[in-house]
Amino acid sequence: MSELLSLEEAQGRILALAPLLPLEQVPLTAMAGRYLGEDLRAARTQPAADLSAMDGYALAPGPGPWQVVGESRAGAPFARALAPGQCVRISTGAVMPEGADRVLLQEDAERAGDVVHAAQQPSPGRHIRPRGFDFRDGDLLIPRGARMTPARIALALAAGHAAVLAARPLRVALLDSGDELSADPSACGAHQVPASNAAMLAAMLAPLGCKVSLLGPVADNHTALAGALEQADSADILITTGGASVGDHDLIKPALARWGAEIAFWKVAIKPGKPLLVATRGVQVVLGLPGNPASCFVTAHLFVLPLVRASLGAAHPLPTTASAVVDEALPAVGARREFLRARRLGERVGLAGSQDSGALSTLAAADCLIDRPARAPALGAGSPVTIYPLDGG
The missing domain is CATH 2.40.340.10 (MoeA, C-terminal, domain IV)
Structure with missing residues (x-):
């Protein structure tokens, strides 16, 4: 159990412990930063009709000139089909009328009254966004496990969805321990340091939408640790900082054992962050991080965040290089x-x-x-x- 594991072996073992969270329907307006719990397919075609890509005139086939017979604008299409020799004034994003096969740019048009000549003839299909060029009904748009960015949220809405499946928020308990920790950074004796690890970890978890509870700082004694651990009974993941090494006052391991947790492994061959502790209590996962801030941060980046991402359904939970x-x-x-x-x-x-x-x-x-x-x-x-x-x- 005291064998030093490699980074990759430790990460693999930790990811294998990721809690399986139930999926819930989540409005897309609340999906920022969360991971998609299903393959998202288009429920409509975009665009649903041929659209003009520019301001100008939608032309019937032929060399011109063309008679202007109306207008098509975004949200208010021209209602009739064009006959040969006809055109309509059209705006960007407006539906192409039936019978039109191209758009004459406004700057290339010479208009006299209701008659339009082309200073430069557009080729058929020019300046048209064809129906379905972005996506079609049934297309796979976003795979399961993808993180929902602002652009992906917009895509899902455009595809006809108001809500999607995602894992329920992960419940994470954070427990700082150590006699030297002061809960009040403005009232800190020479023998103390302000408790900062839990706040740092909470900030690292915030973009992932976790429900975080702070349980410390807690003194290095069995009674205080037992009381704090009782408050973590409903957490999916418990993260402790400090007290996981081999000193006389490092009490996290025995406290976890009395709480009912079983050590899965301990110590990883990295620097900083060697005294990483991993335990389980039923389906709960416990990560014991070092107390030094840099060690705590590095191990959180390499182990905590991947575990949290995997629990939330991320397809690629490991940090990027x-x-x-x-x-x-x-x-x-x-x-x-x-x-x-x-x-x-x-x-x-x-x-x-x-x-x-x-x-x-x-x-x-x-x-x-x-x-x-x-x-x-x-x-x-x-x-x-x-x-x-x-x-x-």
Whole structure:
């Protein structure tokens, strides 16, 4: 149980524990950031008719001139079919009248009274958005597991849907523990530090629409921890920070055992973040993160967010990577894979500051993590590296 797992093995084991949440109908207006629980197919054709792509004149076939016999505008189509030699004034997005086969641009039209000549003849089909060019009834538009962005919400609405299936919101309990933690950052003794991990984690979870409850900070004693854990009975996922290492006052493991949780594995071969703890209590999942802020953030990015995304139905829950070029030399890596807090400068990337796991100023300045494999040799400036973008840090 004390074996150090690789990043990928730990992620795989954690994703296998993801709670299966029931699906519910959700109005599309409330779907921002949530994951689609079904394949979304079009319930209508878009556009439903041939439309003009420009302002001008919808022309009947033939060389012209054309007699203007009416107008077609968006929301108010011309009601009759055109005869040869006829045209209608038309606006962008308006329905093409029956019998029209092209649109003469307004700037290419020469109009005298109700007669239109073409300074430049448009070819048949020109400046027309044909029926169904965007999508047709029954087309697969958005696959299950896709995250609903603003554009996807607009697409789903245009496809004739008012609501879609999505997993119910995930219930996440956050528990900071440690005698050194102060709940009030403005009243913090020299022997204390303000409790910040739970607030940081809550902010990381906010874009995913989780229902978050804060249970700490809690002192390092069995009674306080037991009382806090009782409040997590209804949580789908419990995330603890601090107290999961091997010190005399690291009490999370025995407290979880008394609560009824079973340790699945402990310790991952990464730096920062080695003392990651994973446990289960029935269908509940517990992730015990390190107490140092940088370690807490890195493990949350690599393990918590993927677990949450998988629980919510994401097709691709793992964090994304990118390539960059390091702008400074990096030393050789030891036995554990390292994740360096860094900042992108165009296509180059540099360290954001001290890599001490307690350095919050470095964490706040970082917008990516440099991924350095275990036992990797030293790198010179200009060398390629893999990074994990942090979407704002």
